[in-house]
Amino acid sequence: MKAIIAEQYGPPEILQLREVDRPVPKAGEVLVKVHATTVNRTDCGILWGKPFIVRFFTGLTKPKRPIPGTDFAGEVVALGKGVEHLQVGERVFSFEDNVLSSHAEYLTIAAEKVRTIPENIDFEQAAASVEGAHYAFNFINKVPLQSGQRVLVNGATGAIGSAALQFLKHLGVEVTAVCNTKNIELIRSLGADRVIDYEKEDFTQDDQQYHFVFDAVGKSTFGKCRRLLLPGGVYISSELGPGAQNPFLALLTPWFGKKKVAFPLPVDIPRSLRFIRELLESGAFRPVIDRRYRLEEIAEAYRYVASGQKTGNVIIVVGQEE
Numbered sequence: 001m002k003a004i005i006a007e008q009y010g011p012p013e014i015l016q017l018r019e020v021d022r023p024v025p026k027a028g029e030v031l032v033k034v035h036a037t038t039v040n041r042t043d044c045g046i047l048w049g050k051p052f053i054v055r056f057f058t059g060l061t062k063p064k065r066p067i068p069g070t071d072f073a074g075e076v077v078a079l080g081k082g083v084e085h086l087q088v089g090e091r092v093f094s095f096e097d098n099v100l101s102s103h104a105e106y107l108t109i110a111a112e113k114v115r116t117i118p119e120n121i122d123f124e125q126a127a128a129s130v131e132g133a134h135y136a137f138n139f140i141n142k143v144p145l146q147s148g149q150r151v152l153v154n155g156a157t158g159a160i161g162s163a164a165l166q167f168l169k170h171l172g173v174e175v176t177a178v179c180n181t182k183n184i185e186l187i188r189s190l191g192a193d194r195v196i197d198y199e200k201e202d203f204t205q206d207d208q209q210y211h212f213v214f215d216a217v218g219k220s221t222f223g224k225c226r227r228l229l230l231p232g233g234v235y236i237s238s239e240l241g242p243g244a245q246n247p248f249l250a251l252l253t254p255w256f257g258k259k260k261v262a263f264p265l266p267v268d269i270p271r272s273l274r275f276i277r278e279l280l281e282s283g284a285f286r287p288v289i290d291r292r293y294r295l296e297e298i299a300e301a302y303r304y305v306a307s308g309q310k311t312g313n314v315i316i317v318v319g320q321e322e
């Protein structure tokens, strides 16, 4: 089968397309023919091995799993011993931040880690529904959201931000979304109640106050966003922040004052997948797809995603939908 190989950490130039043996499912696993996967910001962190902490999970000096890729949508083509709840031919998807080796034509995965794709969703949509949406769900999970509350989402055009915006609207929250001029219509179509164009206005100077501020691109700081929070309000960022301050602020701020920082530790992927699947099926969540590349063009996809300018998700088309 065709697979992308990264034998060391480094820039996209190290990636090679090779013919390798198709994996064989062990007991409890399924063999999946990958139809679509993405290149996402998690993949970029793993490719470069940065921040260094990533390597504690993916391999200290070189990648433990040389085929990269953290998400996929595809079709079950063989069952390992003891797999009873899935059938050959079922359409499935999943995500794993410690690498699934999905940048390949086939992969094996524990059957319990996959979810079936709802009938109304195609392979590309399913692949685009997991990485950013998992992190977005973990923002939402971290705070006691109630219908009618006000939330500001910075970076609403990213994979995390565009999913967070739709999840918040599903929960009945009033959302102010921050994006660039070219994406205002897109962000409105995802349900934003109010849009701040960051090319024209500094959102940290907004005169409204919010129950929660979600910085989905990690470009702000608690210090700058503090004035935006109502008493009892919470700030969450997708990044560690300057000097890796956000995890420390999450420990300290609950003890001082009425505004605090929360830092999501997105560990429960099965819970995220259950939530995402439900919203895909009901139509409450439609992932944003920016562009598509073929497996052979994956280095270009990594370069684009690492630029930090994608809108939603970048798809790698591996096989054609039948």
Ligand SMILES: NC(=O)c1ccc[n+]([C@@H]2O[C@H](COP(=O)([O-])OP(=O)(O)OC[C@H]3O[C@@H](n4cnc5c(N)ncnc54)[C@H](OP(=O)(O)O)[C@@H]3O)[C@@H](O)[C@H]2O)c1
Residues within 6 Å of the ligand: 040, 041, 042, 132, 135, 154, 155, 156, 157, 158, 159, 160, 161, 178, 179, 180, 198, 216, 217, 218, 219, 238, 239, 266, 305, 308, 309, 310, 311, 312
């Ligand atoms: N904590 C975790 O476990 C975790 C996991 C995955 C990702 N991350 C981090 O989360 C962040 C977001 O990831 P993502 O995949 O959602 O991002 P992304 O898709 O790379 O998107 C970034 C988006 O943000 C917009 N943007 C860039 N600069 C901005 C600014 N100053 N203000 C507002 N919007 C801006 C970009 O639009 P334009 O440039 O076109 O304006 C682009 O649409 C990344 O920094 C990533 O490293 C964290």
